[in-house]
Amino acid sequence: MTLDEMKPGSEGHIKRLSVRDKLGQRLVDMGIYPGLRLKVIRNAPLKDPMEVELDGYFVSLRHDEARFVEVETT
Amino acid sequence: MKNQTILIALAGQPNCGKSTVFNALTGASQHVANYPGVTVDKMTGRYKHNGTRVEVVDLPGTYSLTSYSPEERVSRDFILHEKPSLAVNVMDASNLKRCLYLTFQLLEMEIPVVLNLNMMDVVKNCGMDIDVKHLAKRLGIQVVPTIMKSGRGKKNLLDTIGTVASSQKPVQVIRIDYGEMEPFFREIIERLSSETVLAAKYPLRWVAIKLMEGDDEVQRLIRKKHSDADKFVEDIEKARADFEERYDEVPEMHIANRRYQAADDIARSCLKLPTGVKRPLSDKIDSVVCHRFLGPAIMVGVIWLLYYLSIVQGYNITNYTWPFLAKLRSLTEALTPNPGFIQVPLIRSFAVWLVDSVNALLNYIPIFFILFGLIAILEDSGYMPRMAFIMDRLFSRFGLHGQSTLPMVLGGIYVGGCAVPGVMSCKGIPDERSRLATILIIPLLNCLAKVPLYVLLINIYFAAHKAWAMFFISTISMLLVLPISKILTLTVLKDKETAPFVMEMPPYHIPTIRGVLGRAMERVWLFVRKITTIVVAVAVVVFALLQFPGISDPRMAHYNDRKDKATAAFLNKTMGTPYADQLRGDNLMALIIYWNDYKNAKMGTKGNRAMAALNAKFEGRNPVFFKIVKPEKDKVAKKVNRDFKKLFKARKELLREMRKERIDNSFLGRMGKWLEPGTRYAGFNWRVNVALLSAFAAKESSVATLGALYEQEEEGEALEQRMAKGEAGFTPLHALALMLFMVLYPPCLATSIAVKLQAGSVKWMLFSMIYPMVLGLFVAILVFSLGSALDLSGFQAMFAFYGLALALTIFTGFLKNKSEYIKKRR
Numbered sequence: 001m002t003l004d005e006m007k008p009g010s011e012g013h014i015k016r017l018s019v020r021d022k023l024g025q026r027l028v029d030m031g032i033y034p035g036l037r038l039k040v041i042r043n044a045p046l047k048d049p050m051e052v053e054l055d056g057y058f059v060s061l062r063h064d065e066a067r068f069v070e071v072e073t074t
Numbered sequence: 075m076k077n078q079t080i081l082i083a084l085a086g087q088p089n090c091g092k093s094t095v096f097n098a099l100t101g102a103s104q105h106v107a108n109y110p111g112v113t114v115d116k117m118t119g120r121y122k123h124n125g126t127r128v129e130v131v132d133l134p135g136t137y138s139l140t141s142y143s144p145e146e147r148v149s150r151d152f153i154l155h156e157k158p159s160l161a162v163n164v165m166d167a168s169n170l171k172r173c174l175y176l177t178f179q180l181l182e183m184e185i186p187v188v189l190n191l192n193m194m195d196v197v198k199n200c201g202m203d204i205d206v207k208h209l210a211k212r213l214g215i216q217v218v219p220t221i222m223k224s225g226r227g228k229k230n231l232l233d234t235i236g237t238v239a240s241s242q243k244p245v246q247v248i249r250i251d252y253g254e255m256e257p258f259f260r261e262i263i264e265r266l267s268s269e270t271v272l273a274a275k276y277p278l279r280w281v282a283i284k285l286m287e288g289d290d291e292v293q294r295l296i297r298k299k300h301s302d303a304d305k306f307v308e309d310i311e312k313a314r315a316d317f318e319e320r321y322d323e324v325p326e327m328h329i330a331n332r333r334y335q336a337a338d339d340i341a342r343s344c345l346k347l348p349t350g351v352k353r354p355l356s357d358k359i360d361s362v363v364c365h366r367f368l369g370p371a372i373m374v375g376v377i378w379l380l381y382y383l384s385i386v387q388g389y390n391i392t393n394y395t396w397p398f399l400a401k402l403r404s405l406t407e408a409l410t411p412n413p414g415f416i417q418v419p420l421i422r423s424f425a426v427w428l429v430d431s432v433n434a435l436l437n438y439i440p441i442f443f444i445l446f447g448l449i450a451i452l453e454d455s456g457y458m459p460r461m462a463f464i465m466d467r468l469f470s471r472f473g474l475h476g477q478s479t480l481p482m483v484l485g486g487i488y489v490g491g492c493a494v495p496g497v498m499s500c501k502g503i504p505d506e507r508s509r510l511a512t513i514l515i516i517p518l519l520n521c522l523a524k525v526p527l528y529v530l531l532i533n534i535y536f537a538a539h540k541a542w543a544m545f546f547i548s549t550i551s552m553l554l555v556l557p558i559s560k561i562l563t564l565t566v567l568k569d570k571e572t573a574p575f576v577m578e579m580p581p582y583h584i585p586t587i588r589g590v591l592g593r594a595m596e597r598v599w600l601f602v603r604k605i606t607t608i609v610v611a612v613a614v615v616v617f618a619l620l621q622f623p624g625i626s627d628p629r630m631a632h633y634n635d636r637k638d639k640a641t642a643a644f645l646n647k648t649m650g651t652p653y654a655d656q657l658r659g660d661n662l663m664a665l666i667i668y669w670n671d672y673k674n675a676k677m678g679t680k681g682n683r684a685m686a687a688l689n690a691k692f693e694g695r696n697p698v699f700f701k702i703v704k705p706e707k708d709k710v711a712k713k714v715n716r717d718f719k720k721l722f723k724a725r726k727e728l729l730r731e732m733r734k735e736r737i738d739n740s741f742l743g744r745m746g747k748w749l750e751p752g753t754r755y756a757g758f759n760w761r762v763n764v765a766l767l768s769a770f771a772a773k774e775s776s777v778a779t780l781g782a783l784y785e786q787e788e789e790g791e792a793l794e795q796r797m798a799k800g801e802a803g804f805t806p807l808h809a810l811a812l813m814l815f816m817v818l819y820p821p822c823l824a825t826s827i828a829v830k831l832q833a834g835s836v837k838w839m840l841f842s843m844i845y846p847m848v849l850g851l852f853v854a855i856l857v858f859s860l861g862s863a864l865d866l867s868g869f870q871a872m873f874a875f876y877g878l879a880l881a882l883t884i885f886t887g888f889l890k891n892k893s894e895y896i897k898k899r900r
Contacts, residue, residue, distance in 0.1 A: 017327065019895055019896070020324055020326070020327075021142075022142045022573070022574065023574045023576075023895050024324070024326070024327070025138070025140050025142055025326060025330075026142065026573075026574040026576050027574070027576060028326075028327060028330040028331075029137045029138035029140070029175070029330070030137060030576050030578065031172055031175075031334075032576075033327070033330055033331055033334055034327070034331065035331070041357065041360075042360075042361070042364060044364065044369075044463050044464055044466065044467060045364070045365070045366045045367070045369045045370050045464055046464075046467035046468060047467065048466065048467040048470075049463060049466050049467070049476070049575060051360075051364070051463065051579055053357075055171070055172075056169075056354070057169065057172060057578075058356070058357070058360075058578070058579035058580075059576060059577065059578055059579065060459070060463050060575075060576075060577050060578075060579050061574070061575055061576040061577070062466070062470070062575045064895070065574055065575060065576060065895070068895065
């Protein structure tokens with residue numbers, strides 16, 4: 001499952017990032033990297049972008065970017 | 075170390091309180107410049123501590139030091155090429171683990187680092203504890219905890235900077251173990267160490283890491299400096315592919331992972347976490363502020379409050395500040411040569427014109443001060459990213475960005491903004507394509523200076539539908555701006571660099587009064603300095619264009635003749651009165667000036683006592699003139715007073731006629747006439763053309779110029795009546811075309827300069843001036859010619875156009891900008 005498919009409130013472990021270069025680097029630099037646990041906090045009022053929590057840290061990203069984050073939900 | 079200047083850099087991630095540290099260290103001695111070639115601000119400041127002068131460069135806040143964003147590139151280049159004595163790594167202590175990610179990258183560049191654990195109060199408040207000594211030991215560098223907001227720890231930081239900068243002793247800092255990648259690094263370093271040019275200038279381990287990360291800039295560096303670059307770069311590519319195949323991990327991901335692991339390990343050993351995890355307060359606030367329904371409502375409220383406090387209340391304040399500016403004007407009048415009966419000395423009219431132009435802008439200072447203060451509050455509190463979060467979906471559909479919200483609010487999303495701060499605040503948008511699109515459309519929003527013309531035209535031509543017309547003009551600019559920006563991003567801007575949206579949602583903070591006032595003051599000052607100089611330059615040009623070539627000699631003789639007649643008539647009438655002798659020759663002009671002075675002085679005086687003092691003063695200045703000015707019960711004086719009033723009015727009329735003729739005749743007037751054959755299709759006659767041309771300096775000039783062009787026939791007649799009279803053929807349709815042209819009017823000069831600064835090139839500035847002009851003319855011609863052909867009333871045409879714009883907005887909203895991200899194959 002990818003991050004963009006997750007509903008607010010659901011949690012999971014990041015498995016893999018399936019994009020590299022600019023977006024891939026940006027995702028890891030912002031703390032979205034494999035092994036980490038994340039939780040989807042909410043979607044924006046117009047559904048996009050979404051906000052996720054990683055390790056007490058909050059990041060928002062567009063669904064179009066989240067689809068490259070592969071997640072194992074728990 | 076005495077009497078020597080050292081250079082240090084401040085580095086840190088966004089939202090770590092770095093600007094607070096910078097302000098605390100350098101105080102008011104700050105200076106903004108640009109890094110060469112990019113539109114990133116370079117903040118420099120200085121301070122003196124224990125006799126050592128220290129120059130501080132505040133590097134842009136970045137999460138990492140890759141080559142993907144201009145901010146990261148300039149930070150890196152600064153450290154590599156300017157070789158500061160040390161870097162102070164400011165970090166949000168409550169976010170230790172994530173912040174260490176950047177610290178490691180700084181250390182890899184082999185620059186001495188002092189770690190500043192800022193916001194220690196937050197750490198304490200959430201029940202955490204950091205073992206500072208242990209952290210310093212693990213990292214091998216000095217660590218200074220501070221609460222810079224209240225200045226705590228500042229001295230310690232200054233002392234530490236001093237000792238580290240002057241110490242020659244090499245220190246053993248932490249070195250991250252990159253595991254399976256270490257052999258790859260070793261090989262690269264070995265091969266590079268024979269390259270003496272490179273090895274002398276760059277830290278080789280850092281170069282090796284960057285090469286394995288696939289960093290474009292470092293690869294370019296190798297190509298420039300390496301003796302056998304092609305082969306070397308090819309080998310690197312092979313090594314990267316080799317690593318990926320062997321360990322099933324992308325090299326740059328492996329590197330990032332290892333850094334995070336090391337950070338996690340250190341954070342674990344130094345950090346005491348609170349027992350029982352509480353939901354952060356910020357998240358609780360966000361459940362309201364970012365709520366599906368409440369969020370947008372709150373945002374509208376915030377924007378409304380922003381307008382209300384700055385534009386409405388700020389405007390009220392200008393009532394109190396305006397008298398000071400008016401004094402400046404009368405002072406100028408007092409200092410320049412007195413006017414003659416019909417001849418105003420050029421130097422006088424020029425000086426007054428200049429002061430008027432500058433005053434028009436200075437008058438906005440209260441508005442800007444409040445506006446900038448409120449924006450600083452929004453920025454410091456952390457609300458900005460929430461605004462971007464709420465608006466991104468809508469704006470990104472039109473090629474803009476969530477972070478375009480603030481610039482658009484400033485530019486005037488409804489009615490009454492200013493494009494200058496709007497364009498200036500585009501700086502924060504990370505995505506170049508969206509940033510340029512935002513910069514280009516902001517001048518089309520309804521800035522404060524466009525409003526007088528709207529109000530004027532609506533009052534004359536849409537008097538019956540005022541509310542509708544006002545609503546139309548307030549919202550039409552949004553409906554034009556969105557499709558235009560979409561079209562721009564699909565055409566001229568389509569190849570511009572984009573950046574991922576991924577954005578931190580930082581915790582909320584309570585802004586400090588000092589921080590907010592300081593920032594507001596700094597921005598107002600920047601505005602005044604940058605804009606006033608430009609306005610002065612332009613005012614000179616426009617003055618010349620309106621003044622020359624002037625009135626021809628025969629016409630001048632005609633006016634002189636009329637003047638002589640008027641004065642002769644007056645002197646005739648007053649003949650035989652005791653005042654007659656006092657009114658001859660130069661004395662007549664002296665009386666005119668006296669009369670004027672008295673009238674002006676009376677305007678600024680309130681209360682009976684002050685009035686009496688004023689009267690006494692003027693009586694002292696010239697008792698005879700005073701008698702004429704204020705005849706009281708004296709019959710003869712009363713008659714002279716009446717006759718003189720007539721003369722005074724005749725002079726005013728003459729001056730006005732001359733001014734009109736001068737403008738008619740002027741270069742700008744000729745230009746207006748020359749353009750008329752073309753602009754006729756848009757319904758603009760030459761007078762309107764002149765008003766529009768003069769608006770280029772500053773849009774409020776449009777109404778002022780119209781005021782001068784439609785001469786006043788009766789005292790006290792408002793411009794509305796005069797214009798309606800003067801332009802009998804002008805219909806609401808004309809007015810509509812004119813208003814729409816004003817919406818799409820090219821940026822004023824001050825804005826053009828801001829566009830040049832923010833877009834980083836003259837080319838974009840010219841584009842931002844030309845495309846609205848073409849578009850505006852097109853729209854005006856469309857509305858006017860089609861409206862005339864279809865025999866639509868102005869009101870009908872207004873509705874038709876609104877529908878058209880709405881349809882275009884919805885249509886372009888559905889066009890998709892293609893996602894450029896490519897999914898990696900396994």
